[in-house]
Amino acid sequence: MSVAPPPPALDDALLCYCTNVTIGELREACRAGRWPTAGKEETGRLCTGCAGDLLLCLRWFGGEPAA
Amino acid sequence: MSSRPSALLSATFWEPGYEHLVEPVHQRDAAAVRRLASLDVAIHDESGKELASLPEDPGREILDLDRLVRDVAGADGRVMVLFDARYDERVFPYRPHHYAYLHRRGSTAPALYYAVNAVLGGVPERIGAAGLNNFETYVFRTSPFEERYSLLLGNVARFSTAEAEVFLHYERDRDTRNVTLGPKAHVEVDLPAERAGQRLRRVEVKGLFRLASYVVGRRAAGGELVLFDHLFRYFT
Numbered sequence: 001m002s003v004a005p006p007p008p009a010l011d012d013a014l015l016c017y018c019t020n021v022t023i024g025e026l027r028e029a030c031r032a033g034r035w036p037t038a039g040k041e042e043t044g045r046l047c048t049g050c051a052g053d054l055l056l057c058l059r060w061f062g063g064e065p066a067a
Numbered sequence: 068m069s070s071r072p073s074a075l076l077s078a079t080f081w082e083p084g085y086e087h088l089v090e091p092v093h094q095r096d097a098a099a100v101r102r103l104a105s106l107d108v109a110i111h112d113e114s115g116k117e118l119a120s121l122p123e124d125p126g127r128e129i130l131d132l133d134r135l136v137r138d139v140a141g142a143d144g145r146v147m148v149l150f151d152a153r154y155d156e157r158v159f160p161y162r163p164h165h166y167a168y169l170h171r172r173g174s175t176a177p178a179l180y181y182a183v184n185a186v187l188g189g190v191p192e193r194i195g196a197a198g199l200n201n202f203e204t205y206v207f208r209t210s211p212f213e214e215r216y217s218l219l220l221g222n223v224a225r226f227s228t229a230e231a232e233v234f235l236h237y238e239r240d241r242d243t244r245n246v247t248l249g250p251k252a253h254v255e256v257d258l259p260a261e262r263a264g265q266r267l268r269r270v271e272v273k274g275l276f277r278l279a280s281y282v283v284g285r286r287a288a289g290g291e292l293v294l295f296d297h298l299f300r301y302f303t
Binding site: 006013014015017018020047048049050051052053055056057 | 073
């Protein structure tokens, strides 16, 4: 099982297939302290398939987990 | 609307010995052929290890999945096949589901036609569903049949481990199985058709995250697939 944060080489990879958020966008938004960005509030909550990855990425990137 | 194409990740399972064809786009209008923006196929063994990642021609009408997978090194048992489709929402106002044909070579069993399980994406607010949960279910027919049932479950997550509970509902009793799957790992969970003289009526999968899930029936004699269908999700 991979437990290491995703490298920047994966930044273009799609994290949430419903809201089209990439790993890089999440990383940048967390760095800037502005996650969730406007229009992306439902990331991880629609099909929910990415919810586990989202929570891990938020922890790795220092973002607040979605309530 | 985002300038980026919409995305859908679908999953199926391959095993050797079957004709297995996938129709990426079901064309309904010969005068207005629709195509995906791109289609990438990834193949994972039971542990989740990626065996291959293959960009496919998004205009291809039929993908010969068996031919694609059987040449991949390490694909000697069941593998999970992921289809990462990107599409223009104006061309596909709803999700571009993939459909498939499955038939064991030389078998007298009828061919199976199924919708490939759409796992990630395509559930933006535009479909109007609220209060989604991760209960998925399948109801078995009531008459006994010479089949062995099982559940195929796959975790399509990139990083996270998934846990799920599988509930087997018999006529009066219930049985539970717990499943833990690492990223891209998959498993076949046996579903005994009978327990203490009671028939299996229904199976449910419950988890925090959505998984790829199919219910499978195999002929008791011979073992070929006679049922291959994804579970159905409750929308509330």
